[in-house]
Amino acid sequence: MQKIIAALDQRRTDARLGGGQKRIDAQHGKGKLTARERLEVLLDPGSFEEYDMFVTHRAVDFGMNENIIPGDGVVTGWGTINGRITYVFSQDFTVFGGSLSETHAQKICKIMDLAVQNGAPVIGLNDSGGARIQEGVAALGGYAEVFWRNVQASGAIPQISVVMGPTAGGAVYSPAMTDFIYMVKDTSYMYVTGPDVVKTVTSEIVTHEELGGASTHTKVSSVADAAFDNDIETLLEVRRLFDFLPLSAADKPPAVAVNDTIDRAESSLDTLIPDSANKPYDMREVILKIADEGDFLEIQKDHAGNILVGFIRLNGSTVGVVANQPLVLAGCLDINSSKKAARFIRFCDAFSIPILTLVDVPGFLPGVAQEYGGIIKHGAKLLFAYAEATVPKVTVITRKAYGGAYDVMASKHIRADVNYAWPTAEIAVMGAKGATEILYRSELGDKDKIAKRTADYEARFANPFVAAERGFIDDVIMPHGTRRRVARAFETLKNKKAVIPLKKHGNIPL
Numbered sequence: 193m194q195k196i197i198a199a200l201d202q203r204r205t206d207a208r209l210g211g212g213q214k215r216i217d218a219q220h221g222k223g224k225l226t227a228r229e230r231l232e233v234l235l236d237p238g239s240f241e242e243y244d245m246f247v248t249h250r251a252v253d254f255g256m257n258e259n260i261i262p263g264d265g266v267v268t269g270w271g272t273i274n275g276r277i278t279y280v281f282s283q284d285f286t287v288f289g290g291s292l293s294e295t296h297a298q299k300i301c302k303i304m305d306l307a308v309q310n311g312a313p314v315i316g317l318n319d320s321g322g323a324r325i326q327e328g329v330a331a332l333g334g335y336a337e338v339f340w341r342n343v344q345a346s347g348a349i350p351q352i353s354v355v356m357g358p359t360a361g362g363a364v365y366s367p368a369m370t371d372f373i374y375m376v377k378d379t380s381y382m383y384v385t386g387p388d389v390v391k392t393v394t395s396e397i398v399t400h401e402e403l404g405g406a407s408t409h410t411k412v413s414s415v416a417d418a419a420f421d422n423d424i425e426t427l428l429e430v431r432r433l434f435d436f437l438p439l440s441a442a443d444k445p446p447a448v449a450v451n452d453t454i455d456r457a458e459s460s461l462d463t464l465i466p467d468s469a470n471k472p473y474d475m476r477e478v479i480l481k482i483a484d485e486g487d488f489l490e491i492q493k494d495h496a497g498n499i500l501v502g503f504i505r506l507n508g509s510t511v512g513v514v515a516n517q518p519l520v521l522a523g524c525l526d527i528n529s530s531k532k533a534a535r536f537i538r539f540c541d542a543f544s545i546p547i548l549t550l551v552d553v554p555g556f557l558p559g560v561a562q563e564y565g566g567i568i569k570h571g572a573k574l575l576f577a578y579a580e581a582t583v584p585k586v587t588v589i590t591r592k593a594y595g596g597a598y599d600v601m602a603s604k605h606i607r608a609d610v611n612y613a614w615p616t617a618e619i620a621v622m623g624a625k626g627a628t629e630i631l632y633r634s635e636l637g638d639k640d641k642i643a644k645r646t647a648d649y650e651a652r653f654a655n656p657f658v659a660a661e662r663g664f665i666d667d668v669i670m671p672h673g674t675r676r677r678v679a680r681a682f683e684t685l686k687n688k689k690a691v692i693p694l695k696k697h698g699n700i701p702l
């Protein structure tokens with residue numbers, strides 16, 4: 193018996209060594225942790241239970257029958273984050289460069305199937321040279337099996353991808369179909385074809401980092417949601433994100449004990465809006481002052497800064513926030529901000545996370561580039577996402593809500609549940625200056641007359657009361673009381689029931 197137990201111990205020790213000490217040292221030399229070390233940071237101490245440690249590939253070509261490493265380049269299983277269960281896989285770059293073989297894929301598929309069956313998220317730590325070259329189509333088939341499961345799991349359980357090394361070719365499409373992608377700065381990259389192929393096909397000369405590094409994907413392409421300085425920081429941020437999310441679509445968003453009172457008044461909000469309508473202010477400040485303990489987990493912070501999206505807690509429960517940011521492009525809606533917010537809203541709706549919308553929007557960004565780029569279709573994504581969402585929706589207009597953007601930003605008409613406005617709100621078809629120039633074009637030469645017309649228009653429309661008279665705004669609230677009013681509104685919506693017409697699925701303008 194002792195001998196048998198010792199043999200098991202030895203097998204485990206061998207498996208844990210992955211591709212061997214030399215390759216582990218090389219991994220560390222690049223500033224990267226190993227697959228198992230990463231799981232130790234991600235999961236609660238001692239909570240990881242590994243499956244399929246002894247799985248090996250079945251390839252024989254290119255001498256692979258003599259090159260067998262237990263585990264086959266991916267560590268899989270489950271563990272807990274602050275006591276809540278998650279399934280995980282962590283690719284081991286020390287074993288065949290973390291490349292995906294048929295059996296490597298089967299290991300990932302097994303934990304994805306268990307996650308869907310048992311209603312728990314999947315977190316994938318990606319660090320891989322792509323399809324195992326020695327296996328050919330068997331590896332490609334393995335990828336497709338993973339892709340199919342990503343789609344089946346979408347909307348059923350949260351899926352989080354952490355890109356911690358290379359991800360190239362079709363391999364990028366598994367992370368791309370998950371809900372969130374976090375990257376590690378300087379050591380991770382994602383692209384469909386690498387710099388060499390790019391050079392051959394388009395003659396463009398570009399580095400790995402420029403083409404698919406964390407900066408590119410968080411700022412330019414928006415493929416990734418956030419990037420952090422190193423493995424440890426990134427994994428700790430994944431833990432933070434996880435804490436905001438429900439375990440599955442059948443679960444409620446987590447409620448945690450917080451050290452904050454709902455009645456907390458924020459008198460500084462009463463002086464936040466500048467006297468001039470053209471002066472910006474930081475909407476992030478409003479979010480931080482509404483949120484429990486001032487905690488705001490921002491998603492896509494470095495992309496489309498004219499809209500802010502992310503998670504806060506109110507009364508301990510997760511709330512998704514979508515907010516125009518007057519500091520960037522005056523907070524107007526454009527292609528990128530529409531796409532960014534639409535995707536976030538759909539995530540919240542899929543996982544029963546209520547949505548708070550803070551509005552200060554002068555309209556859609558005008559311009560040839562926007563029209564040619566399809567602002568009609570992309571703006572429609574945001575409108576569609578808001579109108580489709582049946583989770584509790586509370587809206588606060590802080591200043592401008594002009595034109596179509598008023599309708600889009602969770603107005604009463606597209607079924608926001610509770611709509612508030614600050615007394616500084618201006619709800620109109622457009623700003624007073626623009627309106628006057630159209631209505632009184634013939635008087636444009638007379639400065640005094642135009643100034644009077646503008647003042648008249650402002651007096652009539654640059655306020656929340658015309659909308660409040662019609663019940664489009666449920667109440668005009670004091671800025672300092674926003675946290676209390678919003679939190680109480682969400683309390684009333686806890687048991688909201690919404691009926692949607694029978695359908696297979698809607699057809700969001702993709």
Ligand code: HXC
Pocket residue numbers: 215287288289290291320321322323324325326332335336358360361362363
């Ligand atoms: C098998 C691989 C591998 C792969 C790397 N290795 N990629 N083995 N299949 N795809 C092995 C190497 O042989 C090496 O083995 C070890 O992993 C580490 O690789 P290095 O090249 O030494 O590391 P590094 O210099 O850091 O470069 C990493 C890399 C490079 C940039 C990822 O290895 C590379 O370009 N690999 C090929 C990438 C690729 O073209 N993959 C196919 C993409 S297409 P030893 O024994 O020396 O340690 C694809 C299609 C998916 O994935 C389609 C889905 C639909």
